Amino acid sequence: MSTSEVRENARFMTDRMAYELGLSSMQRNDVYEINYDFFESVRFVMDDLATGYSYAIDRYYESLDLRNDDLSYVLTRGQFERFMNRDYFYRPLYVDNRVCRIRIYSVYTNPAFYYYAAPLNFLTYVGLHSRAHYVHGFYCNRYHHPRYTGVWVRPSRHVHYAVNRRHDFGPGIAGRPASRPPRPVVRPPYDNRPSRPAVRPP
Numbered sequence: 001m002s003t004s005e006v007r008e009n010a011r012f013m014t015d016r017m018a019y020e021l022g023l024s025s026m027q028r029n030d031v032y033e034i035n036y037d038f039f040e041s042v043r044f045v046m047d048d049l050a051t052g053y054s055y056a057i058d059r060y061y062e063s064l065d066l067r068n069d070d071l072s073y074v075l076t077r078g079q080f081e082r083f084m085n086r087d088y089f090y091r092p093l094y095v096d097n098r099v100c101r102i103r104i105y106s107v108y109t110n111p112a113f114y115y116y117a118a119p120l121n122f123l124t125y126v127g128l129h130s131r132a133h134y135v136h137g138f139y140c141n142r143y144h145h146p147r148y149t150g151v152w153v154r155p156s157r158h159v160h161y162a163v164n165r166r167h168d169f170g171p172g173i174a175g176r177p178a179s180r181p182p183r184p185v186v187r188p189p190y191d192n193r194p195s196r197p198a199v200r201p202p
Helices: 003-021 025-051 054-074 077-084 161-169
Strands: 093-096 099-102
Touching: 003 025, 003 077, 025 054, 025 093, 025 099, 054 077, 054 161, 093 161
Parallel strands: none
Antiparallel strands: 093 099
16 A cells, blocks of 8 residues: 555545544544554555564554544534444454455445545544554643443453454454565676777788
């Protein structure tokens, strides 16, 4: 997944969340950032998710927990409860036929259609509000509405976590993929003998 695809996937997910959950303009901008950070954090393990490596599945759930935790501050209690009841929001990735897919596209099948204009930070946000920069979360003090605080904010703590994990990614494979050997550097032969002057014919 390229950086432009990260932006497009984050925008599409945010657009549908705004449409279904009734997000304000401020919420849409913040939710876009959170979705961007999530896709950015998992894009390099998606191939290994598709293969079923357990380390990649664990990495996915770590990123998903942080993403949903950040969303719990931005969304109201009612919005977050509706969010949790939609698997394509709450559990966005799954594997089908050894391909890692984004679940929202199985529900909304026209990726070119948007209900809203692009967020104001669509092209400028580069992850500066992510958990890499704010350990306890950038969004925790931005809103003052009632927040959902149940244990299921984080999918890894959900009562159906084991079932959902196996359903979305299979049983998991231990270890990591073997690293590819470095490509040998091929250099042209080098002759360090002094060149002989060309002999002109008489």
